[in-house]
Amino acid sequence: MSKFDEMITVVPRTILFNNEKNQFNGFLDKNSAKGQEVFDTLSKYEIKRRGDMEEDPTYKQLISYCILENEHDEILVYERLSGGGESRLHGQSSIGVGGHMNDVLGAESINEVLRINAQRELEEEVGLPDHKSQNLAYIGFINDDTNEVGEVHLGVVFKIKVSSIDVEAKETDTLRIKWVDQSKIDNYDEFETWSSLILEALQ
Known part of the structure; x- marks a missing residue:
């Protein structure tokens, strides 16, 4: 199946x-009044074909975005290589592991939909199994309407504490990973927009 035929979760921008x-x-931040209001709209998500959504700013595609921190308080940084799916982000570094979300049959809440999708991406991208991602914590959202990629996506941001031995790049043709002391990151130019915005906010 082409990635463009994938059925993904989206929320109409006017509702969101x-x-x-x-x-x-x-x-x-999830604890802000605005953050809580935005979260409350997520249960009104719809399922649409990804190819129809990529250039339609009237919808926001929900993206899981997981920040991993290891036992040494370092965060996972990865570089998107040319084999990756989103050509507009090649060569840029990121602190968020994740991707598009799909519907979860039988899910009883939007929390369950978000968590299951985030856990699946962690397993696919960095090999973290379900039982090692139970401490996944939702912390807020990331949005950037100033560029064509950001305009059609909304990041649902999670943070998770992991053991570095449990993490490896599963798709070595698309990702290269390393652990970095966050306090030593002083130049955001090499990072994709979402990552630089989160790094600035969490400093």
């Missing part, structure tokens, strides 16, 4: 941002 009253750029 309450007719732009809750629009934001950057990282939005």
